[in-house]
Amino acid sequence: MSFDKKPYFGILVFPGTNCETDCFHVLKNILGARCKYVWHKESQVEDINAIVIPGGFSYGDYLRSGAVAKFSPIMSFVRKFASKGGLVIGICNGFQILLEESLLPGAMLRNNTLKFICRYSHLKVTDTDNPFTSGYKSGEIIRMPIRHNEGNYYIDDNGLLEIKENNQVILKYCDSSGKEDASSNPNGSIENIAGICNKKRNIFGLMPHPEACCEKILGSDDGKTIFESMVNNII
């Protein structure tokens, strides 16, 4: 397989996905990367070197979030792509789909507020030794919007121990001074976890929306570094 010089992103689209154009805009217009939409009924995608599973409400999320999307033909391709080391990022609903597909450990519960939450949240970058957050300083406090009904991450004790031992926890909710506690935890997520990766560190799921904060006019451009990190780690 030969690639053009620029990295090429495939952005998955399920019925009900609604952040695909936001991701497209950032990758193409802000980062100058190449990207294309990939319809969920496709089972093979040529030439791409990263997959983005954007946010939204796939199939309306009337069952559990992401529970239906995992049966789409494209998901077996995602599995194959990831097993060969390809970069996969799942944002919000994308994260939920990756959990349902067991590409990442744990599960998502409803927010403990029992309400949809849309607001900026402070986050601590707890790991930078991965292709998604390598552009941040370790421990850096950043701001990104969260927008979800089900972002209350849960994993059992053994699982928690394991992801911590393997440094798979990448983002944690905190306040502006970096304090991680109940008051800076917007949804009840275990240990304030906002984003994790797999053991091989090529699959990343996060609840915050980095694509929504890549331009100053939107209030923050802290999210850009995630996509830049991906671009830098592809080349």
Next chain:
Amino acid sequence: MLDVEKEYIKLGLKENEFEKIKGFLKRNPNYLELSIYSVMWSEHCSYKSSRPLLKNFKTTGTYVLQGPGENAGILDIGDNQAIVFKMESHNHPSAVEPYQGAATGIGGIIRDIFAMGARPICSLNSLRFGKIESSQHQKYLFEMVVKGIGDYGNCMGIPTIGGEVYFDKTYEGNCLVNAMSVGIAQQDRLMKSKAFGTGNQLVLMGSSTGRDGIHGATFASDELNEKSEARRPSVQVGDPFMEKVLLEVCLELIEKKLILGLQDMGAAGITSSSVEMASKGNVGLDIDVAKVPLREPSMVPYEIMISESQERMLALIEPSKFAEIKNICNEWNINCEAIGTVTDNGLYRIFKGRELLGEIPVKTLTDEAPVYHHEYEKPKYLQNISDDILQEEDYKKIEKKYSHNEIFKRMIASPNICSKKWVWEQYDHMVQTNTAVLPGHDSSVIRIKNTKKAIAFSCDGNGRYCYLDPFRGALIAVAETSRNLACSGALPIGLTDCLNFGMPEKPGIFWQFKNAIDGIINACETLDIPVISGNVSFYNESFGKAIHPTPVIATAGLIKDVDKIIDSAFKDENDDIVLIGRKINNESVNDNMGGSEFLEVFFEKVSGKCPDIDIEYEKRLQRLCLDLIDGRFIKSAHDVSSGGLAVTIAESCIYGKMGAEINASLLGNNFLKTFYSEPQSQILISCQPENLEKIEKYCIEAKIPFEKIGKVKGTFISINSEIKIGISEITKIFDNNIEKIMTH
């Protein structure tokens, strides 16, 4: 067989209307035909009481591409781009089933937007409930309406970027849920809903048709009472996922030039949408109910014809395109059936297969529908409202009972004043990544990607003012939305309205309606803002008591350079704070507490004189504000409105997380009047001290008063040494009070 002579009243038709139908048909209608007339002639669909007055709106202007009459109005924003918007009420459904009522209100208005060929880019809403502090039921309505709006819009991926929420006793039995949606389109891709071309087909896409929402339009055209609970089955059930899919399908069909016209299916279902298409095109139409995909196979023709099942659209197509359209619908897994054919006989005919079930001349359902010129008379309550509401002793009593800090905190804590964060944090207001000014400020701003442009929106209405003086109250609503836009640097270019009133048959109510319309007309002409779409909601009464007349106005503004947008937050320490527009020498204009939030919070009454407004003066003020922003002379601008100057100062401090030292000259030596009355045409700005002189010069030129009243400073709000309170303390009250009430 039903006796139609007895049925027409149950369907909401009047005796003279039934006679008129017999005259048109030259026979008795059958039940199906009668049902069709009843929904088409309902106030909700026919505007039979309001049409004669709405004709007088200014509906044309520099930016107007489409005024009222289509699914939504359209404005030209340059570069071959257009914005499409409309606001609509869903009051009665929300009163009996708040979650679904509000959700389907959003769904309906969004379909109106993509029916025009536009992609929805944001929503706003205007909500009114009874007082939430004292009633669990009002809390329930508020909570479920907000959840309904959020769940629908969030799933659709359309940001809900702003609006307003008010609480007042008057809405206890009849809440108001007015929803607005905005779309953007390429001008050469715009759609219309006119049917034309004999032999062309009407294709029904989207959800299957069920028994939900039968006679919803008739329900909307009646008052609420103890029987309303039984109307819950009249409320439809929303499926935002289906609507999201339908949206993508429709936009794809337009993009591929496969359809000739598109119409949303809302109130009165297949009937209303197909009749409107036929009427606009002056054609006839044959509908085959056997072709309609059903949820319940036992549905009878009249149920199919007037069902208000949601998430359905009707497209006009050439028969040769059907196969390709069907393929696209299959790809997205939605229904697609050709249910109608355009004819040239001017008749609306309903078939089941080959069997003719009903036949009505199209125009008798629309243009020839009844029109009522209701009588009007100044309502009696207005004679009992005195102009002198508060005497010096009243102010002294309050000051004796509470310290100025306490008065201030009570005002900030009022649910009508404090932050509506609890509401908008349940709405995804950032998806589509265009929201340049987040909710909370004077206007919400959406940037247009790949251009320097942005569009701002502001939504406002004041039922109390309109109760005291519907003409001036409506005029103020238009002026305030326009002033809000000016405060972010946007030039107002068009508006939509939602006119919420009681029963038009009551002369006092119709007088309110007529005067409110005149107020809107007056403001629109002077401020040069055309009305491009809107909605009238009558019968907002419960147990015979009408709500305060509540015309809600939502205005759109154009910003040419996104880099010049400002908001209402104070920015930097030591900046000067300036009040422009306050006429210090004309006390009668300024010291009025009529209809104010202060009067409500401390005396629990709606009384006095509605604030005065000179609309020519207002226009100069707004022009001045736009010039100051364009010249980059000011860093923040905030309109003085509900709660008065003290509240305005507090908000700019809270949003900026900065304190202020204020020392303003007093009106009539009365602190409370000075800081809590609600005079119109005033804007609080902040600027770098170097720019102060320039700003003053601009003000003198515009003949607008100018007064430097303080400085941005420290972490306390201090007002004339009477109020002194820490920003963090006041922010806590402002940010959390609604949540506190809701969890109590």
